[in-house]
Amino acid sequence: MNRVMATGEGADDRIADLVDDILVQTPLKAAAFIVTIYGDVVEPRGGVVWIGNLIETCAAVSISETLVRTAVSRLVAAGQLVGEREGRRSYYRLSTAAGSEFAAAARIIFGSAEEESWQLVHLTGAEVEERMQALERAGYARLDPRLAIGPARQVAGLADALTLRAHSDDPKALAAFVQAYWNLAPHAAAYRLFLDQFRPVAALAEKHPVAPATALTMRLLLIHRFRTVLLRDPRLPAAALPPDWPGLEARRLFAALYLLLSPSADDHIGRNFISASGPLRAMTEEIEKRLSLLETQA
Template sequence: MTAAANSAHAEASGLIKRILEETPLKAAGFIVTIYGDVVEPRGGIAWIGNLIETCAGVGISETLVRTAVSRLVAAGQLSGEREGRRSYYRLSESAGSEFAAAAGVLFGAPEDDGWQFVHVTGEAVEDAMQMLKRSGHARINNRLAVGPAHVMATAVPGLVFRADSPHDPKALRDFASQYWDLSAHEEAYKVFLAQFDGLSTLNVPPATALTMRLLLVHRFRTVHLHDPRLPVSALPDNWPGGAARRLFAKLYRHLSTKADAYVAERFVTASGSLPAWTEGTDHRLDMLEGSEP
């Protein structure tokens, strides 16, 4: 390695260590990120040896990987296959659909389609309300919730009423601040920006590029999918979500050439190596081109 390469590698290692100290990983969650970022757009199946090797780069032991994979199998997200002495794990159909939908949110352009009110019917009101809350809705009363219209509420028994944004932006922001506690999401975006800002200047080796891209996706997924993703007109001034999305898009593109080359070099299935690029990976990069607000 040249002196410059050594310096970049040391800086990248320090950044990875700091991110892991500030926001520790859980094995199952990071394996979900590996499947979502690397495996799902390349056919949905991976050798457990590749999972073990990749997780080792962020300090997750082989024992923890095998335990987490077993739990994901028990939860119906993965299914195991054997070829000779090697074990491979494939995404279930339902998990594949879920991961593809999440990728649309992470890589696609921000949605801003107005609002919807959901009136819950039936007996299981609390279960329905919790499901709506997890999808970004706020509870107004026992059976009524409100949320951004881009969220699908078809899984909840009830009536959905679409609503346009009011013309008074201050009234809308006051309404949003009354029903959503946005401070935690704002802080999470700021932490993400502080952790990854400056990464685009680093010239790291392919293995490190993949590790850093996985951490980037994992952290942005954690922050962004928990955000109710309200229409921009309802958000406070200087909302950091837009800056976080721009940084995510920039860094993902910056890291992808080396990261994808490393995937093609190291990741295997029973039928051969995973490809560096597929229609699915290209589509994600295309979505990122148009996703920055």
């Protein structure tokens, strides 16, 4: 399927081929991609958008209108979206709970490196197993049924827990400890696949202008893939990672390509996306903040 270097094709045609390749390698689920649209496009512009915009945006990555409507219904049932009608048009906004989740994810995706320290957590009280699983999803390693260790970051569910900070000045001991409790190989492989998928896009976009609609499609795929890989990564402190850790290069590529695509992508949003109160703004204070954070990482 890789026809990227074919002669006589425009930049948008080549990027369309790259989109096809990415979708074959890592297929999309409609609900997850709609969540990405809200996180990247809608949430920093007020949280409300016309369903027609969702349908059109998803069509560019081969997600049908039927799948979009089904996914939106499921997101409403799950309490992530709330429907509104204005005349004959349907609009959907983020629920308050979903907005908080999106804000937390945005801090991880767009933010800089987190605190370089470790934390031991001893769970007390009830529902220990459920809370331990939440810690594991946040990147912690289970040491026993009530004790976990991981990066010292804010994690939900620590109200009934004893937390202790941990520190090591021995790189070899730290490396051995990480190897014993974390399997980083799947995360490294996911980052390498991300790099393989988006390096050609960056090389092309640096040399040729990309049409606004195409830029938005590729930026959404970029953040969708990076978000998927990053939020599954335990995101251990840098001192604990192998010297050739691909996550560092992946973050730099994400930041550089997001910045490269954003002027055209945001222009397309400002010209085409609407809420019940009118067009979505191409630029907001929150978007400017995101771009500023990425400029320090590219």
